[in-house]
Amino acid sequence: MVGRKAILTTLALASMALAACSDNEATTSASGGEVETTAEEKIVIDQAGAEVTIPAEVNSIVSGGILPYFHTWYVATNSAKEIVGMHPNSYNAAENSILSKMAPEILNADTSFVQNGEMNVEELMKINPDVFFEIATDEKSIEQARAAGINTVAIKAIDAAAAEPLATFNSWLKLTGEIASTTERADNFIEIGTDVQNEIYEKIDSLKAEEKPNALMLYQLSEQAITVGGKNFFGNQWLNATGANDVAENDVTGRKDVNMEQIYNWNPEIIYITNFTEIQPEDLYNNTIPGQDWSEVEAVKNKQVYKIPLGIYRWFPPSGDAPLMLKWLANNNQPELFDYDMNAEIKSYYQDFYGYDVTDEEVEKILHPSSDAAKY
Amino acid sequence: MKIEVREGNFCYAKKKEVKPFIYESNISFTLEPGKNMAILGPNGAGKTTLLKCITGLHDWRVGETFIDDVPLQKVSQKELWKKIGYVPQAHKMVFGFMIEDLVVMGRAPYIGSLSKPRKEDYEKAHEALNEVGIVHLAKKSCNEVSGGELQLALIARTLVSNPEILILDEPESHLDVQKQVVILETLKRLSKEHNISCIINTHYPNHAFYLADQVLMIAKEKKAVIGAVHEVMTESRMKEYFNIELRKLIFEEADLLIETMVPLALAAKRNISECRFNNFE
Amino acid sequence: MKKWKSILLWVLPLVLAIASLGIGRFEVDFVTVVKILSSHIFPVEETWTQMEYNVVMTVRLPRIILALLIGAGLSISGAAFQGMFANPLVSADILGVAAGAGFGASIGILLFGNGYVTQGFALVFGLAAIVFTYMIGGSGRNMPIFMLVLAGVVTSALFNALISLTKFVADPEEKLPAITYWLMGSLGTASYRDLWTAGPIILVGMFILLALRWRINLLTLPDDEAKSLGINVVRMKWLVIAGATLCTAAAVAVAGIVGWVGLIIPHIARMFVGSNNERVLPMSIALGGAYLLIIDTLARSVTAAEIPLSILTAIVGAPFFAYLLRRTGGSWS
Numbered sequence: 001m002v003g004r005k006a007i008l009t010t011l012a013l014a015s016m017a018l019a020a021c022s023d024n025e026a027t028t029s030a031s032g033g034e035v036e037t038t039a040e041e042k043i044v045i046d047q048a049g050a051e052v053t054i055p056a057e058v059n060s061i062v063s064g065g066i067l068p069y070f071h072t073w074y075v076a077t078n079s080a081k082e083i084v085g086m087h088p089n090s091y092n093a094a095e096n097s098i099l100s101k102m103a104p105e106i107l108n109a110d111t112s113f114v115q116n117g118e119m120n121v122e123e124l125m126k127i128n129p130d131v132f133f134e135i136a137t138d139e140k141s142i143e144q145a146r147a148a149g150i151n152t153v154a155i156k157a158i159d160a161a162a163a164e165p166l167a168t169f170n171s172w173l174k175l176t177g178e179i180a181s182t183t184e185r186a187d188n189f190i191e192i193g194t195d196v197q198n199e200i201y202e203k204i205d206s207l208k209a210e211e212k213p214n215a216l217m218l219y220q221l222s223e224q225a226i227t228v229g230g231k232n233f234f235g236n237q238w239l240n241a242t243g244a245n246d247v248a249e250n251d252v253t254g255r256k257d258v259n260m261e262q263i264y265n266w267n268p269e270i271i272y273i274t275n276f277t278e279i280q281p282e283d284l285y286n287n288t289i290p291g292q293d294w295s296e297v298e299a300v301k302n303k304q305v306y307k308i309p310l311g312i313y314r315w316f317p318p319s320g321d322a323p324l325m326l327k328w329l330a331n332n333n334q335p336e337l338f339d340y341d342m343n344a345e346i347k348s349y350y351q352d353f354y355g356y357d358v359t360d361e362e363v364e365k366i367l368h369p370s371s372d373a374a375k376y
Numbered sequence: 377m378k379i380e381v382r383e384g385n386f387c388y389a390k391k392k393e394v395k396p397f398i399y400e401s402n403i404s405f406t407l408e409p410g411k412n413m414a415i416l417g418p419n420g421a422g423k424t425t426l427l428k429c430i431t432g433l434h435d436w437r438v439g440e441t442f443i444d445d446v447p448l449q450k451v452s453q454k455e456l457w458k459k460i461g462y463v464p465q466a467h468k469m470v471f472g473f474m475i476e477d478l479v480v481m482g483r484a485p486y487i488g489s490l491s492k493p494r495k496e497d498y499e500k501a502h503e504a505l506n507e508v509g510i511v512h513l514a515k516k517s518c519n520e521v522s523g524g525e526l527q528l529a530l531i532a533r534t535l536v537s538n539p540e541i542l543i544l545d546e547p548e549s550h551l552d553v554q555k556q557v558v559i560l561e562t563l564k565r566l567s568k569e570h571n572i573s574c575i576i577n578t579h580y581p582n583h584a585f586y587l588a589d590q591v592l593m594i595a596k597e598k599k600a601v602i603g604a605v606h607e608v609m610t611e612s613r614m615k616e617y618f619n620i621e622l623r624k625l626i627f628e629e630a631d632l633l634i635e636t637m638v639p640l641a642l643a644a645k646r647n648i649s650e651c652r653f654n655n656f657e
Numbered sequence: 658m659k660k661w662k663s664i665l666l667w668v669l670p671l672v673l674a675i676a677s678l679g680i681g682r683f684e685v686d687f688v689t690v691v692k693i694l695s696s697h698i699f700p701v702e703e704t705w706t707q708m709e710y711n712v713v714m715t716v717r718l719p720r721i722i723l724a725l726l727i728g729a730g731l732s733i734s735g736a737a738f739q740g741m742f743a744n745p746l747v748s749a750d751i752l753g754v755a756a757g758a759g760f761g762a763s764i765g766i767l768l769f770g771n772g773y774v775t776q777g778f779a780l781v782f783g784l785a786a787i788v789f790t791y792m793i794g795g796s797g798r799n800m801p802i803f804m805l806v807l808a809g810v811v812t813s814a815l816f817n818a819l820i821s822l823t824k825f826v827a828d829p830e831e832k833l834p835a836i837t838y839w840l841m842g843s844l845g846t847a848s849y850r851d852l853w854t855a856g857p858i859i860l861v862g863m864f865i866l867l868a869l870r871w872r873i874n875l876l877t878l879p880d881d882e883a884k885s886l887g888i889n890v891v892r893m894k895w896l897v898i899a900g901a902t903l904c905t906a907a908a909v910a911v912a913g914i915v916g917w918v919g920l921i922i923p924h925i926a927r928m929f930v931g932s933n934n935e936r937v938l939p940m941s942i943a944l945g946g947a948y949l950l951i952i953d954t955l956a957r958s959v960t961a962a963e964i965p966l967s968i969l970t971a972i973v974g975a976p977f978f979a980y981l982l983r984r985t986g987g988s989w990s
Binding site: 428431433453454456457458460461462464469470471472473474477481482484485487489490491492493517537 | 740743744745868869870871872874875877878879881882884885886887888889927931932933935
């Protein structure tokens with residue numbers, strides 16, 4: 001008895017020592033010099049083209065300024081326990097999403113390494129994840145993290161060149177699959193997504209511009225500013241993929257502030273409101289914002305203002321619910337051609353893909369998210 | 377207007393630190409209406425400060441100024457400056473006001489706080505400009521006229537408020553001899569015809585002889601002396617205050633008399649035997 | 658300057674205002690604009706859509722009036738300060754009002770995101786900045802100008818640092834862009850409410866400065882000279898500061914920080930009417946209002962996205978100022 005215990009303890013200690021050693025090696029090689037990997041490690045190429053050495057088995061990850069990424073991990077691996085840290089804004093989304101019910105351990109993630117929107121590298125080192133995912137445009141944080149010995153993978157926020165909205169998310173899934181050494185779920189998702197996309201394309205491909213409604217992506221709305229999304233932004237990709245015209249496409253790139261007159265000029269028939277603002281469709285129907293009269297806009301007259309749903313994550317940026325977003329949008333944009341029963345679709349998708357039973361109440365919450373999700 | 381100073385003295389007190397008075401003895405004088413006083417003294421004696429103390433622009437540390445036997449502190453600023461005209465040295469102005477706009481500023485004590493000058497005010501300005509002989513420059517920018525013309529304009533500025541006394545701080549500096557004459561003649565005429573006194577800081581002894589009825593002389597570490605021109609401006613006094621040998625010159629021609637003082641140091645040496653002007657025989 | 662030229666310059670803002678009512682991203686032909694406007698005075702057959710009506714009456718009209726008021730207010734304040742400081746290179750920002758008001762608005766957006774509060778804070782902190790400047794540099798006997806200027810530099814620096822702190826604390830998704838965008842100056846969401854809150858304050862400030870416009874000539878003289886003309890120099894300076902502060906703080910509260918207007922317009926006014934502030938101040942009102950109106954009309958019509966005002970005023974103002982410098986060789990008369 002005693003002997004076996006001793007052997008087990010020694011083995012445990014030895015393997016821990018080995019793990020520590022290999023971690024050190026991985027650390028030193030990740031920060032420069034000849035890349036030598038042991039059997040415990042592998043090399044992946046991140047979305048900024050850098051070679052990153054990571055442990056072969058990843059047990060802890062942190063996601064930073066690339067806000068949707070944390071749930072990408074879950075989608076790819078069906079596991080949230082590795083997510084030990086995430087950006088406070090991601091946490092907010094997570095709290096208000098159904099993910100918090102499906103995988104409550106997600107709420108244990110540590111958000112302290114981001115203070116006032118800035119990454120504190122020392123706090124990150126305390127968490128010491130196996131891999132840290134950061135948005136590719138934040139080169140400073142990426143360099144800082146790598147210099148501190150943390151394996152950092154850069155993730156691009158949007159594949160602007162691609163026409164389809166799912167392209168970005170698919171790329172994330174593929175990379176995650178590589179890192180987590182599990183590609184089955186990623187491939188599955190990509191397949192589902194592609195199927196749905198093709199299903200929709202079949203019907204809308206032949207449509208002419210006049211047969212598509214003019215739609216506007218309202219990114220943020222407040223008394224101080226009206227911010228809309230245009231070209232090279234998610235909204236544009238979503239609208240084009242689901243049979244609508246993006247009114248802002250030719251005038252606006254990215255997201256910009258416009259005035260009320262410009263809204264009148266575009267006069268969209270449909271308005272989609274993102275989860276980055278607390279505004280709800282009722283605010284436009286009831287003209288609750290002083291100084292702005294939305295009542296004359298076509299979309300408000302026809303009561304076609306929609307708040308974008310929030311399921312496993314906000315549906316506006318790339319998310320694991322992307323196939324559902326496609327269907328939901330298609331319903332709104334081309335009601336003559338599409339009539340998905342969203343309640344049933346959500347339930348079956350979540351059952352098939354996540355293995356989770358969604359109640360009717362939860363479906364309502366997904367389709368009509370509260371304003372809290374926009375809070376910081 | 378009678379202006380009187382009794383036992384006045386001044387120092388630049390910096391809060392806690394009290395510096396010694398800048399005048400060796402307290403200053404006292406009386407200037408009757410229509411009389412002129414010249415203030416003489418070397419540079420740094422405190423002449424400009426003295427002018428400011430007399431008029432209340434600085435506060436005396438001891439002593440007081442009296443206007444017609446009323447303490448200056450008791451006279452309202454508006455009333456005071458209607459009667460006193462302060463003429464600073466001509467200087468370049470930041471904004472190029474027209475001469476007439478510059479002169480009409482002198483009407484400020486008569487113009488309500490929220491009003492602007494009326495036609496009568498501009499008429500008075502033109503009258504004043506005429507008095508000093510430069511009414512033809514009324515529409516010119518004050519940065520386009522010469523220093524002397526600007527100085528005359530500044531004098532005109534004080535005239536528009538019907539002053540009883542003018543205070544001038546070295547007005548003849550930077551001016552050519554012709555402009556100097558114009559100014560002095562104007563001042564003399566004002567005192568004769570309009571009974572306007574003036575107190576004038578000057579470096580020119582002959583100007584004092586020409587214009588002043590009394591002279592106040594000050595110097596560092598010398599007691600202030602005041603009295604009639606001929607009493608104060610003696611060769612020994614000038615030596616004592618200016619630390620330089622001066623000789624009084626008198627020039628006579630027909631019914632004209634000019635008195636002045638010139639420094640001995642500027643004399644040229646000559647050979648007495650070759651002198652043409654001395655007649656010993 | 659000829660009478661008719663003077664009248665022309667006064668009519669200019671009015672003409673521009675009516676013209677701008679017809680310009681914008683949303684097409685409304687001019688006849689319709691005139692019809693909509695006149696319908697308030699006499700009965701006109703309603704041939705326009707509700708949207709056209711909205712665009713003219715609720716989107717453009719309050720904004721145009723505000724642009725006129727703010728341009729006028731900033732310009733007359735700049736002219737008054739240039740007189741008071743006897744320095745043609747200053748504008749009303751020099752004592753820290755703009756920085757203070759900017760900070761007030763930033764805090765308002767950060768904590769409340771609400772219009773009334775933001776504007777109120779801007780006003781309060783604009784005034785606080787002046788008090789601060791006075792406490793540092795204004796307590797001398799004559800309130801000497803150079804002390805005020807230095808104190809103003811300190812105050813501006815302090816409040817600008819506080820603005821940076823506010824931006825640092827703000828969340829980068831919604832609040833930070835809102836603050837940054839606001840600080841660059843915009844009338845994008847101008848409404849009648851803004852007009853009723855800021856308008857009266859700007860008018861009061863303008864009125865004070867107009868009443869004092871001749872006396873400001875006296876302030877351009879050295880302190881002792883000014884005193885010798887019988888004016889209470891300290892009280893005058895305070896009144897001018899009060900008037901200019903009201904105009905500037907109210908302008909910043911509603912439109913953010915718009916630079917270069919208060920600096921340049923008085924110079925152009927002087928080119929037309931000479932240096933006498935009695936004429937420069939009113940002319941600044943007319944020219945300033947017209948100028949900012951043109952700038953704002955460009956800001957809201959050239960592209961779909963709103964161009965911040967201070968970007969346009971700087972792009973137009975800085976080269977023009979350089980041209981002025983070269984042409985006058987630095988002398989301002």
